[in-house]
Amino acid sequence: MQDRKVPESTIKRLPVYLRTLDNLIRKDVDLVNSDILSEETAFTAELIRKDFSFFGAFGIRGRGYYTENLRQNILKVTGLDKPTIVIVVGAGYLGIALARFNITKNPYTKIVSVFDINPAIIGNKIIDVEIMHVSKMAEIVRKYTVDVAILAVPLEQAQVASNNIVQSGVKVIFNFVPVTLDVPDGIHVHNIDLSVELQTLKYYTFKIRAGSTF
Amino acid sequence: MQDRKVPESTIKRLPVYLRTLDNLIRKDVDLVNSDILSEETAFTAELIRKDFSFFGAFGIRGRGYYTENLRQNILKVTGLDKPTIVIVVGAGYLGIALARFNITKNPYTKIVSVFDINPAIIGNKIIDVEIMHVSKMAEIVRKYTVDVAILAVPLEQAQVASNNIVQSGVKVIFNFVPVTLDVPDGIHVHNIDLSVELQTLKYYTFKIRAGSTF
DNA sequence: TAGTGTGAACAGATTCACAGCG
DNA sequence: CGCTGTGAATCTGTTCACACTA
The missing domain is CATH 3.40.50.720 (NAD(P)-binding Rossmann-like Domain)
Incomplete structure (x- = not known):
């Protein structure tokens, strides 16, 4: 977890990650890495990892991110767990x-x-x-x-x-x-x-x- | 005129200036300064002056900018003189x-x-x-x-x-x-x-x- | 003399490069 | 070994401060 405050630009990308994860979960993908997310979103892989790291370490080194777990974390962080x-x-x-x-x-x-x-x-x-x-x-x-x-x-x-x-x-x-x-x-x-x-x-x-x- | 290349963000603001100038011209305002444009657009006055300066010096020191002249310049620069x-x-x-x-x-x-x-x-x-x-x-x-x-x-x-x-x-x-x-x-x-x-x-x-x- | 035009300082965002861990 | 996580370097954009001139 980084201690710097979350950039405006990161906030704007979070709903895009959410949309992407929804699509992946619908296709029964349960593990992704930052390269796959990069292809799906057109953001760079480093940027995606950095975005997530502002809110804590959601991933597993050497493996990637569990889609459902990542989705839940983003929901909480954005407040979108409530409509x-x-x-x-x-x-x-x-x-x-x-x-x-x-x-x-x-x-x-x-x-x-x-x-x-x-x-x-x-x-x-x-x-x-x-x-x-x-x-x-x-x-x-x-x-x-x-x-x-x-x-x-x-x-x-x-x-x-x-x-x-x-x-x-x-x-x-x-x-x-x-x-x-x-x-x-x-x-x-x-x-x-x-x-x-x-x-x-x-x-x-x-x-x-x-x-x-x- | 500056020699640095025009920032993406400046490009995005040009149509907003255009809209603002259209409104001012409709109200028969023919001279504005960067403070007035700042109020109308909610961008800072310095930023507005810098934006214009990328394309050359459109203004008159001590006075401001002639609305119609500025409008024509922005039209040319954006390519919006043709639809x-x-x-x-x-x-x-x-x-x-x-x-x-x-x-x-x-x-x-x-x-x-x-x-x-x-x-x-x-x-x-x-x-x-x-x-x-x-x-x-x-x-x-x-x-x-x-x-x-x-x-x-x-x-x-x-x-x-x-x-x-x-x-x-x-x-x-x-x-x-x-x-x-x-x-x-x-x-x-x-x-x-x-x-x-x-x-x-x-x-x-x-x-x-x-x-x-x- | 009021307001433009702009280099320099600053702030924010992205990319690089690699240490660290599962 | 592979991919995350993150400081450092870089790049991009904004604000500051003031020289300049119509």
Whole structure:
């Protein structure tokens, strides 16, 4: 076990290891080594070993790692042994797609409600999750102790919706709206701007075509 | 102008500057400084100045940056003065949401076609973009010189679809499927796993609740 | 004189290289 | 012997501090 604090970058890789281990366990693999994990994840083997070592020695020298044991350790360390409770704010195409995706594909996350302000769709269901009016948000957050709010409303409504979320008591916002939200201290905003990511990729089409370095 | 090569991280920030400048220009702001840009983007002022300096001196000492001039420079440097030509592979909820989002909200990107294998939806339109069968992909890629393919198919079909994309001649894949794609050298894959990102956020709910550092 | 532009110091993350153990 | 675990070296990115100039 190392005593240095865990790097941000390691934290981001842990769920990837988890996904990989789930796949291996499904295929009845019960022992892996860092080279195999490297192939599956595209991270280097040394980096993988170092990541694990921040949390203690999970492996067996000369052999590797027992998949189920490693999985349990990562679950504990990430807090994913209990599901992340999530609400989705904004039931447009993106909000619904994100809700569906996580309801059906993400076993570590529980979507408890989707919120919108359009009366025409309140009461509709996304799979088994009800679309509710935003005015019910605080009640739901209290009832289910919501961890994260996914924000996917139109641009003009983003700051107001963000304020609602903060007032409801949610401390972490996963923001898909291309705007810099203004939030109080102690609120963590994780931004993802899909247009920006797509624009960044233009650079690689450059690099690949021309071999240029700018 | 510095002579060191441009960091990856700078490249990722350029589209954010672009978005910010678009907003400022829309509000008829024609001069900004790095402090204002810092407020708008949440990057530090020094970092912003350093980012720009990699491409030459865009500013005026004692004054700041002319928004339109800075915008033009960033457009040139990123290649975004010409639109990024994009196809979407997979017309499920996520694929359609991503297509709509970029058709309506992203002025620097042109979606030319959405592909699927389900005969029931071939020929449908997403706004003004037609859903086509995957067998037409190579033809479309050649005709429009497609830069980027957004991959959003079900897990089991991801590797086959990726092979199709590569064979069609697209060099950059924006992959939303939670799998490590196997691609030849020279193909750039940019992965985004929305479940993984959501799982990572669990860590911050920890940190905020307990003030812990693991 | 206010704000840019940048070398130098610093911080964070990854790779190297090998000691240590099952 | 093989693979883990980890300090040390390296690389990458950010912040500091200040010289510079429109």
